[in-house]
Amino acid sequence: xxxxxxxxxxxxxxxxxxxxxxxxxxxxxxxxxxxxxxxxxxxxxxxxxxxxxxxxxxxxxxxxxxxxxxxxxxxxxxxxxxxxxxxxxxxxxxxxxxxxxxxxxxxxxxxxxxxxxxxxxxxxxxxxxxxxxxxxxxxxxxxxxxxxxxxxxxxxxxxxxxxxxxxxxxxxxxxxxxxxxxxxxxxxxxxxxxxxxxxxxxxxxxxxxxxxxxxxxxxxxxxxxxxxxxxxxxxxxxxxxxxxxxxxxxxxxxxxxxxxxxxxxxxxxxxxxxxxxxxxxxxxxxxxxxxxxxxxxxxxxxxxxxxxxxxxxxxxxxxxxxxxxxxxxxxxxxxxxxxxxxxxxxxxxxxxxxxxxxxxxxxxxxxxxxxxxxxxxxxxxxxxxxxxxxxxxxxxxxxxxxxxxxxxxxxxxxxxxxxxxxxxxxxxx
Amino acid sequence: xxxxxxxxxxxxxxxxxxxxxxxxxxxxxxxxxxxxxxxxxxxxxxxxxxxxxxxxxxxxxxxxxxxxxxxxxxxxx
Numbered sequence: 001x002x003x004x005x006x007x008x009x010x011x012x013x014x015x016x017x018x019x020x021x022x023x024x025x026x027x028x029x030x031x032x033x034x035x036x037x038x039x040x041x042x043x044x045x046x047x048x049x050x051x052x053x054x055x056x057x058x059x060x061x062x063x064x065x066x067x068x069x070x071x072x073x074x075x076x077x078x079x080x081x082x083x084x085x086x087x088x089x090x091x092x093x094x095x096x097x098x099x100x101x102x103x104x105x106x107x108x109x110x111x112x113x114x115x116x117x118x119x120x121x122x123x124x125x126x127x128x129x130x131x132x133x134x135x136x137x138x139x140x141x142x143x144x145x146x147x148x149x150x151x152x153x154x155x156x157x158x159x160x161x162x163x164x165x166x167x168x169x170x171x172x173x174x175x176x177x178x179x180x181x182x183x184x185x186x187x188x189x190x191x192x193x194x195x196x197x198x199x200x201x202x203x204x205x206x207x208x209x210x211x212x213x214x215x216x217x218x219x220x221x222x223x224x225x226x227x228x229x230x231x232x233x234x235x236x237x238x239x240x241x242x243x244x245x246x247x248x249x250x251x252x253x254x255x256x257x258x259x260x261x262x263x264x265x266x267x268x269x270x271x272x273x274x275x276x277x278x279x280x281x282x283x284x285x286x287x288x289x290x291x292x293x294x295x296x297x298x299x300x301x302x303x304x305x306x307x308x309x310x311x312x313x314x315x316x317x318x319x320x321x322x323x324x325x326x327x328x329x330x331x332x333x334x335x336x337x338x339x340x341x342x343x344x345x346x347x348x349x350x351x352x353x354x355x356x357x358x359x360x361x362x363x364x365x366x367x368x369x370x371x372x373x374x375x376x377x378x379x380x381x382x383x384x385x386x387x388x389x390x391x392x393x394x395x396x397x398x399x400x401x402x403x404x405x406x407x408x409x410x411x412x413x414x415x416x417x418x419x420x421x422x423x424x425x426x427x428x429x
Numbered sequence: 430x431x432x433x434x435x436x437x438x439x440x441x442x443x444x445x446x447x448x449x450x451x452x453x454x455x456x457x458x459x460x461x462x463x464x465x466x467x468x469x470x471x472x473x474x475x476x477x478x479x480x481x482x483x484x485x486x487x488x489x490x491x492x493x494x495x496x497x498x499x500x501x502x503x504x505x506x
Binding site: 014016060158159160161162165182183186187188189190191192193195196213214216217221289293298299300302303304305306307309310311313314324338 | 430444450454455463468472473475481486490491496501
């Protein structure tokens, strides 16, 4: 392209030549603006492939429909650039003025204005994760400012969830991993999947909606939100505000499980618990079924031990009480027993006394009886005369002559005959 | 709402109550009457929980747009 004759190289040479030869001489060939701009545009686009251009961001404006207009510049020069909404929507955030970036796109010409410009398809800030990092920090700062990252906001996970909600892609590795772990660890549980796209434009809004639906269903006890590993761009939906707000709003505890161990996302920060991977999230939300079941089966033994201990305590208490009671009774009857002791002594004494008196009286009486006994009289030499029928013969007149009678003497009885009354003078001595 | 198989008391609640009962029986001096009562209640929870935990078929369902839940097959790797 030479400075003066560039235009010569454009098409239509033959027609021009013919006109010059046949017709009357007229003025030079005049191009319309439209023609020229189109021609230049075609030349630019056909001769220069898409390329990366590095520079500093000048002014950056984003129109209502989402197209971005900006300038790229270095010390000496400027280049106009536009990024259409479809591509711009994938930007994590708009670059700031003065930021060093590299842009990938095509050089073209905006025909209506005749402006030469770059149509940018990608913008990357210099340094690893430049724009992503910036967007991440910006959103993180805003959420932190609202107190949404505070530990006090975190809900505790249920110890024994029965229903585990999962927000992820229905075809992704994350769901498979979660199912595998839960099938092994907690086969009694139930998974309710709320399917969502996990990457690409609008994925964050999609995830937020899927999460909202699950929360509204009130079915899950805990929810895992996540996806398997991928590039920073693939994981980006989990760094966006839509999902972050939905997580924050959930009254059901949420475990965030995005990508691999090293990937930390905004979702991880606002969730109640961050798990390094989807498998780890599944491990974390349910107890180990084998351990749990054996614990439950061991419970009746522990319960019965408790009952036995209570029974032993009760027995010990009863024994204790008995001991106390008997001590108390002992104490309370001691005075009574003492007085009873005293009384009995007195009683014994008085009984003894009366016994003694009676004994004395008796021996006196028996002495007198002795004196009265006929045997004693007989012993002194008297005898008793009795008839055979026992009648005592007391008077002379009782003895008619010839009467047979018994004469009792001290050592026996003698049979005797009455002769008749004795001669006077023999009667008595 | 969709709820778990007509079990009025959830597993969570049941196991937590069971834990509380065992804790109480192991750490406090409770009266025999109460111990017997707790024993009975605890054994009931054990029986019910065991029934739930013995379930061996993980159910995977999908929440549809309308809010209903549909059983779905997930093949493992």
